[in-house]
Amino acid sequence: MIDNSSVCRDCPRECNSSRTYNDPGMCGAREGFTHFRVAKIMSHKWEEPFISGTNGSAAVFFAGCQLGCLFCQNYKISSPNSVFGKKISPDDLLSELLPLIKQGVHNINLVSGSHYTRAIIDLIKLIREKGITSPVIWNSSLYEKSESIKSLEGFVDIYLPDFKFVDSSISTKLSNAPDYFNYASSALAEMIRQKPMPVFSEDGLLLSGVVIRHLVLPGYYRDSIRVIDKLAATVPLNTPISIMSQYTPVQELIETKLKFEKQLQRRLTTYEYNKVIEHAIDRGFSHVLGQERSSATAIYTPDFSNFNQN
Numbered sequence: 044m045i046d047n048s049s050v051c052r053d054c055p056r057e058c059n060s061s062r063t064y065n066d067p068g069m070c071g072a073r074e075g076f077t078h079f080r081v082a083k084i085m086s087h088k089w090e091e092p093f094i095s096g097t098n099g100s101a102a103v104f105f106a107g108c109q110l111g112c113l114f115c116q117n118y119k120i121s122s123p124n125s126v127f128g129k130k131i132s133p134d135d136l137l138s139e140l141l142p143l144i145k146q147g148v149h150n151i152n153l154v155s156g157s158h159y160t161r162a163i164i165d166l167i168k169l170i171r172e173k174g175i176t177s178p179v180i181w182n183s184s185l186y187e188k189s190e191s192i193k194s195l196e197g198f199v200d201i202y203l204p205d206f207k208f209v210d211s212s213i214s215t216k217l218s219n220a221p222d223y224f225n226y227a228s229s230a231l232a233e234m235i236r237q238k239p240m241p242v243f244s245e246d247g248l249l250l251s252g253v254v255i256r257h258l259v260l261p262g263y264y265r266d267s268i269r270v271i272d273k274l275a276a277t278v279p280l281n282t283p284i285s286i287m288s289q290y291t292p293v294q295e296l297i298e299t300k301l302k303f304e305k306q307l308q309r310r311l312t313t314y315e316y317n318k319v320i321e322h323a324i325d326r327g328f329s330h331v332l333g334q335e336r337s338s339a340t341a342i343y344t345p346d347f348s349n350f351n352q353n
């Protein structure tokens with residue numbers, strides 16, 4: 044996609060890893076460029092209503108992540124050193140997806156797979172060669188290169204990026220990514236270029252388009268307001284904006300990575316959340332989705348207790 048060199052510079056980390064067991068990437072990739080490590084494949088019904096519908100998605104949770112946020116709710120599988128996840132080829136992953144597709148899921152939801160973009164393109168080619176027309180969703184942190192998103196043109200139907208931060212000091216502190224905002228802005232612009240308008244089916248399911256998510260973090264709602272301002276200035280106002288309140292402090296993280304992040308040791312308040320929702324509406328977004336505050340529980344974190352393990 045970006046180049047064919049044997050070392051990887053595919054994401055903003057540009058870590059020059061050979062993606063092998065002895066030289067894994069900062070994202071945790073150690074399966075070369077042709078395979079992935081997958082933690083879980085499941086029917087998933089907790090996305091936005093126009094994505095989950097009644098039958099849900101066939102969700103693929105990839106192991107590892109190039110962003111590595113301190114507060115990640117899926118830390119068990121996203122940590123680069125995670126022992127969880129099974130090495131699998133695109134062919135074999137398709138075989139595992141087929142039963143869910145036959146059950147009638149509405150779409151195929153690829154969660155946090157940016158570090159496997161090359162192999163994912165091979166997977167989507169196989170999906171289409173089988174005659175499967177389900178929309179393919181790219182569910183990402185937006186810490187990815189615009190060239191990488193360009194390589195997905197014609198393969199991905201729905202982009203579902205989480206635009207996380209504007210302030211570089213926050214993205215540095217929480218994700219060790221001082222350049223997050225610049226990369227995220229460029230990647231999102233490319234997504235919008237490819238899919239400028241949402242397209243819905245007659246029964247209200249999203250078939251194509253961009254849905255921008257934003258997780259409001261306790262103590263950081265002012266940066267969320269800045270995220271909304273930046274989005275209002277750069278994307279069409281009919282772009283669905285999904286503002287999430289589901290952040291749930293995890294005891295294991297409170298005792299380790301979040302030890303000095305007191306704000307992230309609590310849940311979001313209604314005041315913080317409503318401020319962001321109201322701001323999105325005030326800025327003119329016509330399709331703002333909120334979450335019930337009761338969603339801030341662990342049930343919205345997929346159960347990885349029977350995930351694939353190396």
Ligand code: SF4
Pocket residue numbers: 051052053054055056057058059060062067068069070071072109157158159
């Ligand atoms: S995708 Fe992974 S291996 Fe490649 S540059 Fe990024 S962190 Fe390194």
